[in-house]
Amino acid sequence: MPQFFLNKRLILLLVSIIVLVALIGFSLKDREGLTWPEQFVKDTTGWVQSIIHTPARSISQFFSNVNDIKNTYEENKILKSKLDEYVKLETELQDLKDDYKILQEILDKTESLRDYEPIQASIIARNPDRWQELITINKGGQHGVKADMAVITAKGLIGKVKYTSQFTSTIQLLSAPDRMNRISAFVQGDGSKVFGLIEGYDEQKEALLLKRIPFDAKVEIKQQVLTSGLGEVFPEGLLVGEVIEVVPDDYGLTKTAYIKPAADFYQIDHVIVVERTMISKEEEEEES
Known part of the structure; x- marks a missing residue:
């Protein structure tokens, strides 16, 4: 009996090998079509794959879109920060250009003030309620600044x-409504000077008032107005502005000229404090 079973197993193994070889040979043989079992298996497999592939593809595409949106958000965030930084740098650059232009003009003006002692200063405070009246600068008594x-x-x-204090000073603008805020000035004509006093400021016309001009004096539009130096406070020859209108006073004895200031009272960043130098008689004789 044991020998019989051994022979049976050997025979079964040989038959299996023969069938396997036959199937391999059959599968390697060129065929024009598939058998119905092969078609059934392929169709079933394809149907199952199509059912699984469509949702899997949609889910994969969804997560891919979410990832793209996230990346786009991060990129937009970075670009926005860079844009804000660019705008900030552009603003700072423009401010530096404006400051450079103003400082260059002040430097040129300082070089032209040969008869005066210029003290350069910057604005450090300005009260919004008194914007047209007072400003504070960063130079004081320790820097040679004095009242008037x-x-x-x-x-x-x-x-x-x-x-003035030791390190700061308060400046009264010409546009301040102060009756004591007077300046002796003159209108520069053709070889002649027409004197008057700057008293007051017209807010509607944004112009200084040059009063007490002789009624018969010839004053024309666009003529320049400069300090006369007669008040013993302001040096002579500082530009005030130009004439934009001339009207008679209430009694018809004198005239008043409206003067457009040469300087911008509204926006002031840097200034020059001008110290009037008194020339002695000995120096005048030496110069002559």
Whole structure:
């Protein structure tokens, strides 16, 4: 019996090998079509794959879109920060250009003030409620600033020193409504000077008032107005502005000229405090 089973197993193994070889040979043989079992298996497999592939593809595409949106958000965030930084740098660059232009004008103006002692200063405070009246600069008594000194910008006269401390000073603008805020000035004509006093400021016309001009004096539009130096406070020859209108006063005895300031009272960043130098008789004789 044991020998019989051994022979049976050997026979079964040989038959299996023969069938396997036959199937391999059959599968390697060139055929024009598939058998129905092969077609059934392929169709079933394809149907199952199509059912699984479509949702899997949709889910994969969904997560891919979410990832793209996330990346786009991060890129937009980075670009926005760079754009904000660019705008900030552009603003700072423009401010530096404006400051350079103003400082260059002040430097040119300082070099032209040969008869005066210029003290350069910057604005450090300005009260919004008194915007047209007072400003504070970063120079004081320790820098040689004294009360009643003239204060100018690169464009022209803006006011005078009202108060001083050791390291700061308060400047009263020409546009301040102060009755004591008077300046002796003259209108520069063709070889002649027409004198008057700057008293007051017209806010509607944004113009200084040059009063007490002789009624018969010839004053024309666009003529320049400069400090006369007769008040013993302001040096002579500082530009105030130009004439834009001339009207008679209430009694018809004198005239008043409206003067457009050469300097911008509204926007002031840097100024020059002008110290008037008194020339002695000995120096005048030496110069002559």
